[in-house]
Amino acid sequence: MLELLWEPLQYSFMQRSLIVAVLVGMICAVVGSYLMVRRLAMLGDAISHALLPGLAIAFALGVNLYIGAFIAGVLSTVVIAWIQTRSPIKEDAAMGIVLSSFFALGITLITIIQRDNKIDLNHFLFGNILGVSSGEVRDTAIITIVVLATVVLLYKELLFYSFDPLGAQAAGLPVNLLNFGQMILIALTVVASMKSVGVVLVLAMLITPGAIAYLLVPRLHQVMLLGALLGMVSSVAGLYLSYYYNIPSGPAIVLVISGLFFLTLLFSPRYGVLKRSLSMPLPLWRDLQAWLRR
Amino acid sequence: MFQANPNHSSSVLSGDRSIEVQHLTVMYQDVQALRNLTVTIAAGQLVGIFGPNGAGKSTLVKAMLGLIPAATGTVTYGDRPLAEQRQRVAYVPQRSQIDWTFPATVWDVVMMGRVRKTGFLRPFSGVSRRLAVNALERVGMAEYGDRRIGDLSGGQQQRVFLARSLAQDADIFCFDEPFVGVDQTTEQILFSIFRELASQGKTVMVVNHDLGESITHFDHLILLNRELIAAGDRRSVLQPQHMTRAYGGHVRFFEPQAA
Numbered sequence: 001m002l003e004l005l006w007e008p009l010q011y012s013f014m015q016r017s018l019i020v021a022v023l024v025g026m027i028c029a030v031v032g033s034y035l036m037v038r039r040l041a042m043l044g045d046a047i048s049h050a051l052l053p054g055l056a057i058a059f060a061l062g063v064n065l066y067i068g069a070f071i072a073g074v075l076s077t078v079v080i081a082w083i084q085t086r087s088p089i090k091e092d093a094a095m096g097i098v099l100s101s102f103f104a105l106g107i108t109l110i111t112i113i114q115r116d117n118k119i120d121l122n123h124f125l126f127g128n129i130l131g132v133s134s135g136e137v138r139d140t141a142i143i144t145i146v147v148l149a150t151v152v153l154l155y156k157e158l159l160f161y162s163f164d165p166l167g168a169q170a171a172g173l174p175v176n177l178l179n180f181g182q183m184i185l186i187a188l189t190v191v192a193s194m195k196s197v198g199v200v201l202v203l204a205m206l207i208t209p210g211a212i213a214y215l216l217v218p219r220l221h222q223v224m225l226l227g228a229l230l231g232m233v234s235s236v237a238g239l240y241l242s243y244y245y246n247i248p249s250g251p252a253i254v255l256v257i258s259g260l261f262f263l264t265l266l267f268s269p270r271y272g273v274l275k276r277s278l279s280m281p282l283p284l285w286r287d288l289q290a291w292l293r294r
Numbered sequence: 295m296f297q298a299n300p301n302h303s304s305s306v307l308s309g310d311r312s313i314e315v316q317h318l319t320v321m322y323q324d325v326q327a328l329r330n331l332t333v334t335i336a337a338g339q340l341v342g343i344f345g346p347n348g349a350g351k352s353t354l355v356k357a358m359l360g361l362i363p364a365a366t367g368t369v370t371y372g373d374r375p376l377a378e379q380r381q382r383v384a385y386v387p388q389r390s391q392i393d394w395t396f397p398a399t400v401w402d403v404v405m406m407g408r409v410r411k412t413g414f415l416r417p418f419s420g421v422s423r424r425l426a427v428n429a430l431e432r433v434g435m436a437e438y439g440d441r442r443i444g445d446l447s448g449g450q451q452q453r454v455f456l457a458r459s460l461a462q463d464a465d466i467f468c469f470d471e472p473f474v475g476v477d478q479t480t481e482q483i484l485f486s487i488f489r490e491l492a493s494q495g496k497t498v499m500v501v502n503h504d505l506g507e508s509i510t511h512f513d514h515l516i517l518l519n520r521e522l523i524a525a526g527d528r529r530s531v532l533q534p535q536h537m538t539r540a541y542g543g544h545v546r547f548f549e550p551q552a553a
Contacts, residue, residue, distance in 0.1 A: 156412070171381070218442045219398060222397075
């Protein structure tokens with residue numbers, strides 16, 4: 001059994017993948033906790049899809065792909081905010097429009113570039129963690145340090161703002177800056193996740209670890225810590241699945257974390273659907289009965 | 295801007311300052327939410343902001359604090375715009391504005407009151423912790439520090455927010471509909487602390503809609519319906535002609551006995 005875990009690590013590509021898996025699993029969970037508590041899951045999805053055109057343009061210009069993707073990600077949040085302030089279009093509709101238009105542009109550009117270059121669209125869409133370069137490991141490490149340092153240093157301000165934006169604004173906190181800071185954190189995190197989970201499925205890594213932790217612990221920093229642990233474990237598990245079964249790393253990682261989520265939903269001591277006391281029937285059974293009686 | 299208030303220039307104590315609202319107009323898209331409102335809110339009094347639904351009560355408070363933009367008008371406190379002095383403000387939003395399933399404990403929420411005073415990149419001080427403990431004791435919630443905010447009753451949640459505002463150590467307190475969905479005990483605690491704050495010379499504004507007996511707790515009333523209907527001491531505002539103008543027809547309200 002241990003042999004199965006150690007054996008692949010003799011390859012340097014596997015060591016690089018492992019480092020990226022751990023780092024990405026960690027920061028996705030931490031930053032994603034903000035998205036979950038602020039009910040901005042859709043925004044995470046929008047930013048991640050919006051990275052693609054930046055990626056393509058950066059590739060065509062020969063600059064660092066991460067920088068191009070980051071600029072496109074931040075630009076998408078600016079466009080979403082602009083649509084909202086300039087028109088009566090609601091937030092979710094604005095996100096939907098920006099997500100799909102950026103994504104379409106990205107796929108078009110990459111397809112054009114793909115014809116005479118060695119770049120594989122699928123790797124960005126669904127992740128290719130076994131193919132990370134040492135430069136990408138370095139960039140991921142830098143992003144991880146920046147993200148974690150920001151979350152730690154601004155923890156109390158971001159907590160107040162996330163919980164009660166009006167109260168925080170009334171107390172004199174610079175709420176626009178804090179909001180923009182959160183957007184930057186999300187964009188950085190999604191950029192770092194491109195290679196491991198890919199832009200289509202990164203939402204799962206942002207939301208699900210925090211959601212599992214939320215079912216188990218009561219405070220935001222605990223949600224972040226436990227979520228980070230779960231994110232790291234599932235990233236590494238997905239990496240091995242990807243290695244042994246030759247499947248894209250994104251779906252492998254996401255299947256592991258999603259499996260953990262449904263197990264927690266069933267067995268969580270506080271919210272578990274299968275939680276039962278001796279005097280009460282199974283909640284699941286009760287729900288079923290209520291449904292049958294409708 | 296000139297102030298006709300003689301207390302203002304002579305006073306050093308923040309507690310003696312008043313909030314001057316001049317010609318405030320607030321627009322939502324093309325609709326006037328508040329029209330040309332001029333009123334003075336004195337410190338040291340318990341001020342109630344009343345009016346029917348949609349009268350612009352919450353809008354007035356938010357516009358005064360600069361949380362929403364004003365189309366015209368100024369709001370000053372002392373000699374500067376109030377919006378530039380938000381470190382003096384403690385604001386408790388309506389219950390419906392808060393996500394009560396948020397992963398935070400009572401202690402987390404009360405400590406939010408110390409975030410601004412603590413400043414960026416600094417941990418909470420021992421003084422801040424003591425202020426938070428005192429605030430929780432004053433509202434009778436000292437034993438609930440480790441509880442999830444979502445596990446409390448509506449009244450207890452409101453008391454935690456009151457404790458947060460006390461921990462802010464502010465000069466101006468604004469409460470938006472604090473009595474909605476709270477029990478008798480909480481209502482008594484809220485009024486006794488509002489009274490205490492006012493007697494310390496703080497400015498205390500409470501948005502409310504209950505015209506029953508509880509209205510006698512307020513010294514000063516501001517009656518709104520998209521514009522100022524009346525402002526002043528309770529007895530002068532609670533006149534049938536004002537109430538008819540505000541509520542558009544006959545309305546029952548607690549009339550002070552001629553004692």
